[in-house]
Amino acid sequence: MELREHPLYSPEMIESIKKVEATRPRRAEEARRGYRFEKMSLEEADKLLHQFHPDYIMEQKRELRVGPSKGELLNHEVADIFEAHSRLAKKLDEFSEFIKEPEITTDVLVIGGGGAGNAAALMASEHGADVVIATKLRLGDANTMMAQGGIQAAVTPVDSPAIHYLDVMGGGHFKNDPDLVEALVKDAPFVIQWLERLGVMFDKDPDGTMWVQHGGGTSRMRMHSCRDYSGAGIMRVLRDEVRNRPDKIREIEFSPAVELILNERGECIGAVLFNIETEEYHVVYAKAVVLATGGFGRLHIQGFPTTNHYGATGDGLVLGYRAGVPIRYLGAVQYHPTGAIFPEQIVGLLITEKVRGSGADVLNVDGEKFVFPLEPRDVEAAAIIRECAPVEKGGRGKGVRTPTGNYGVWLDAPLIDLLYGEGTIERKLPAMVRMYRRFGIDMTKEPILVYPTLHYQNGGLRIKPDGSTNVPGLYAGGEVTGGVHGTNRLMGNSLLDVVVYGRRSGTSAALYAKEQFRDFGKPTLQHIYEYEKELAEIGVPEDKISPVILPNYVPEHVRKKQLTSYYQGNLY
Amino acid sequence: MAEQSRKSGSINPEKPKDMVPIYIMGKRYFVPKTLTIMKAIEYAGYQLKRGAGCRAGFCGACGTVYRTPDSYKIKVGLACQTVVEPEMYIAQLPFYPAVKKTYNIEEMEPTAEAVLGIYPEVARCVACNTCTKVCPQELEVMDYIQETLHGNLDKVADLSFDCVMCGLCVSRCPAEIQHPFVAILVRRLYNHHLVPRSQQLAKRVKEVEEGKYDAEIKWLKSLPLEKLKKLYSTRPREGDPGVELKDNKIDWNDEVKFDYSGTNR
Numbered sequence A: 001m002e003l004r005e006h007p008l009y010s011p012e013m014i015e016s017i018k019k020v021e022a023t024r025p026r027r028a029e030e031a032r033r034g035y036r037f038e039k040m041s042l043e044e045a046d047k048l049l050h051q052f053h054p055d056y057i058m059e060q061k062r063e064l065r066v067g068p069s070k071g072e073l074l075n076h077e078v079a080d081i082f083e084a085h086s087r088l089a090k091k092l093d094e095f096s097e098f099i100k101e102p103e104i105t106t107d108v109l110v111i112g113g114g115g116a117g118n119a120a121a122l123m124a125s126e127h128g129a130d131v132v133i134a135t136k137l138r139l140g141d142a143n144t145m146m147a148q149g150g151i152q153a154a155v156t157p158v159d160s161p162a163i164h165y166l167d168v169m170g171g172g173h174f175k176n177d178p179d180l181v182e183a184l185v186k187d188a189p190f191v192i193q194w195l196e197r198l199g200v201m202f203d204k205d206p207d208g209t210m211w212v213q214h215g216g217g218t219s220r221m222r223m224h225s226c227r228d229y230s231g232a233g234i235m236r237v238l239r240d241e242v243r244n245r246p247d248k249i250r251e252i253e254f255s256p257a258v259e260l261i262l263n264e265r266g267e268c269i270g271a272v273l274f275n276i277e278t279e280e281y282h283v284v285y286a287k288a289v290v291l292a293t294g295g296f297g298r299l300h301i302q303g304f305p306t307t308n309h310y311g312a313t314g315d316g317l318v319l320g321y322r323a324g325v326p327i328r329y330l331g332a333v334q335y336h337p338t339g340a341i342f343p344e345q346i347v348g349l350l351i352t353e354k355v356r357g358s359g360a361d362v363l364n365v366d367g368e369k370f371v372f373p374l375e376p377r378d379v380e381a382a383a384i385i386r387e388c389a390p391v392e393k394g395g396r397g398k399g400v401r402t403p404t405g406n407y408g409v410w411l412d413a414p415l416i417d418l419l420y421g422e423g424t425i426e427r428k429l430p431a432m433v434r435m436y437r438r439f440g441i442d443m444t445k446e447p448i449l450v451y452p453t454l455h456y457q458n459g460g461l462r463i464k465p466d467g468s469t470n471v472p473g474l475y476a477g478g479e480v481t482g483g484v485h486g487t488n489r490l491m492g493n494s495l496l497d498v499v500v501y502g503r504r505s506g507t508s509a510a511l512y513a514k515e516q517f518r519d520f521g522k523p524t525l526q527h528i529y530e531y532e533k534e535l536a537e538i539g540v541p542e543d544k545i546s547p548v549i550l551p552n553y554v555p556e557h558v559r560k561k562q563l564t565s566y567y568q569g570n571l572y
Numbered sequence B: 001m002a003e004q005s006r007k008s009g010s011i012n013p014e015k016p017k018d019m020v021p022i023y024i025m026g027k028r029y030f031v032p033k034t035l036t037i038m039k040a041i042e043y044a045g046y047q048l049k050r051g052a053g054c055r056a057g058f059c060g061a062c063g064t065v066y067r068t069p070d071s072y073k074i075k076v077g078l079a080c081q082t083v084v085e086p087e088m089y090i091a092q093l094p095f096y097p098a099v100k101k102t103y104n105i106e107e108m109e110p111t112a113e114a115v116l117g118i119y120p121e122v123a124r125c126v127a128c129n130t131c132t133k134v135c136p137q138e139l140e141v142m143d144y145i146q147e148t149l150h151g152n153l154d155k156v157a158d159l160s161f162d163c164v165m166c167g168l169c170v171s172r173c174p175a176e177i178q179h180p181f182v183a184i185l186v187r188r189l190y191n192h193h194l195v196p197r198s199q200q201l202a203k204r205v206k207e208v209e210e211g212k213y214d215a216e217i218k219w220l221k222s223l224p225l226e227k228l229k230k231l232y233s234t235r236p237r238e239g240d241p242g243v244e245l246k247d248n249k250i251d252w253n254d255e256v257k258f259d260y261s262g263t264n265r
């Protein structure tokens, strides 16, 4: 379709697209000569981050007032879920009785049905444990299913786990827990092999050699992919394998955990589940528990749209924290530099980094480059925010305005085909092409408009390399944990994290159940009583309740009339 | 007729600006015309429990069927990826009965017979092509079912790869085939048995097991922060102009360099 007649674009946008097209041949020429926009020095990057990254806006944050990590500086939306009552709070005495009779007893309870949860369940069952996996939505309705770009592992002759280690540390601003990083990079080749054997369809040469490419912040090419359905490629296989073992792994869907159960010795011995369909509570006893509930994108921190799945509300953070597990780096939030900002229906959805990794330029309203396209994510995001911010606010005022008044910058996808031949985009990025086509845009011909979107929870519960927490019997793996990525995760390292630490936590939990577990003892909710006491001291309103379970997108004018729905039809 | 009575029965019969009427399971609501079906249902006042997962076209939780007044045709889409149309009649199909069989990938043969042994109904395909027409991912679903019968597992793996397992094809298939389950079984069989394993990967796994990189990592962990930063910020990036990498040694910075001779370790 002629751009001029395109029903979606505003005249301003068309004007800008023409500029992008005008500079494209020159930019293609530069790319062929190997010229790229200069990378920022660490100092420049640091300055940029302080000026433009949302994490540095102090009014958006406050110090946490309760729990083991009191004093942590968190975004209000995140502090809110910690400074909130238990869903059991109003009937704590009743629940204390209720938990004395378990409905299900098992060796290992895995909470969360994403990549980490399924990997944990598989490994726990490999080690002889009977497993229950409880999840909020369906098994596999998870951030893992949505990952597009890929998973890192150092396998080529010019790469090594040691160089991978260096990249992870630098990407995380050297705040990472070195022991966790070491386990991550050393396990990496092995877990890719594990997935290969399970039948994951990695992109490969005919001789079996896996394709690798760069991601933001990598110094060697080590991103493995399954087209642009990398997460789905892995998630579907893990789920299929879990479901191949119904005698060892029992799944319970639509039943989020809402609180952990401890005993008088402070050991974790199970959880209370909430069936969101029938609204019953169920008590599960387990010799060991693995938290694998993923991230918190659906808290919409600072009002950002998000790439995350519907159930990403940070529940596991709250459960673990109330049981006494400290958090780290939860104040560092990852905004993916390229979320869709146009058209309206897909605002916030992810435009995979692979688009840049495959050669697309990042351009301003004039069709000019302004940043190296593969800076670490926080730096890239801050650079885009600066480009769009008005001059009065220290920005450059070079964003492209959408018809609804948002601003974004171009990702020049058509350059990929120009450089690597027609059809490259279709082949490498089918999910992206399909998504845009559904909304009337052909990204093989037209640049696409992007702006940062809330993407990843860099921090989380503190764990050790074996996936254990400071609470005996309680393990955690995946996005719910913090430390391995420091304050900024690199793309491809979280799918890796999920498989590595999903496996580790599942294995450790099974071994604990077998070797260290004594008995269930006296199941209590004492930790909730104590937490509630702290909440009373700071005066938390009654209607603040967490875990959130599901965000509520019912508009204000309807909600005003839903006068009696408390959590029926309004889970928050 | 039914149309008319529904309209007059609507609590909010006025047509607000930029809003369109839709029927959620037969009941009329006005929603902004730019919304996806999923957001429109929420706009109407529903808190979704079923029928929403990733909200981005990857998980297949939100299969939806609908009709519009201009046509007798049943249309389908993913609710999170389809914009509302005026007067559409919507029903979500978040679950369609399908029963996954269990199997052991390692012990199975990568053949059509083996797949048919698990899902014999595949042989009942009457080649009506309904599954292909209904697939929101625009996959050649019938083709991958036919290729399964012919034992071309590589083709099945390729054709079915983008399947989000929404089950819409299952809901319409006269032969009662469970396409997404067949597809995942075949992909796993194919990749486990027929695709060559990466030798490069196997070699690296062995090296790591033998502890080849332990000393380097230990050394990196012991470096003072300033040195680690220096090493990081000077590291050559594969593929950059002028960068020629011969091996994977950490030897690019003369000041901070791993001692491979082992003399002062």
Ligand SMILES: Cc1cc2nc3c(=O)[nH]c(=O)nc-3n(C[C@H](O)[C@H](O)[C@H](O)COP(=O)(O)OP(=O)(O)OC[C@H]3O[C@@H](n4cnc5c(N)ncnc54)[C@H](O)[C@@H]3O)c2cc1C
Pocket: A111, A112, A113, A114, A115, A116, A117, A134, A135, A136, A137, A138, A139, A140, A141, A142, A143, A144, A145, A146, A147, A148, A149, A150, A151, A152, A230, A231, A255, A256, A257, A258, A292, A293, A294, A295, A307, A308, A309, A311, A312, A313, A315, A316, A350, A455, A456, A477, A478, A479, A480, A491, A492, A493, A494, A495, A496, A498, A547
């Ligand atoms: C769009 C997108 C693209 C991405 N791309 C990449 C990429 O290319 N490479 C990469 O490495 N990483 C990528 N990531 C990040 C990566 O996918 C995630 O960090 C990772 O998959 C998290 O896995 P997880 O198992 O920890 O959590 P999830 O996969 O989110 O699983 C958590 C599960 O727990 C469930 N749950 C939540 N609360 C509860 C509760 N109270 N009780 C029971 N269950 C609960 C959830 O519903 C979900 O099923 C991407 C993320 C997104 C959103």
Ligand code: SF4
Pocket: B124, B125, B126, B127, B128, B129, B130, B131, B132, B141, B142, B145, B172, B173, B174, B175, B176, B177
């Ligand atoms: S709908 Fe069923 S019978 Fe028809 S082509 Fe598809 S698989 Fe065959």
Ligand code: SF4
Pocket: B060, B134, B135, B136, B137, B138, B139, B141, B162, B163, B164, B165, B166, B167, B168, B169, B170, B179, B180
């Ligand atoms: S093949 Fe079937 S299950 Fe898979 S995406 Fe298409 S319609 Fe959905």
Ligand code: FES
Pocket: B051, B052, B053, B054, B055, B056, B057, B058, B059, B060, B061, B062, B078, B079, B080, B081, B164
């Ligand atoms: S909600 Fe996942 S595909 Fe629509």
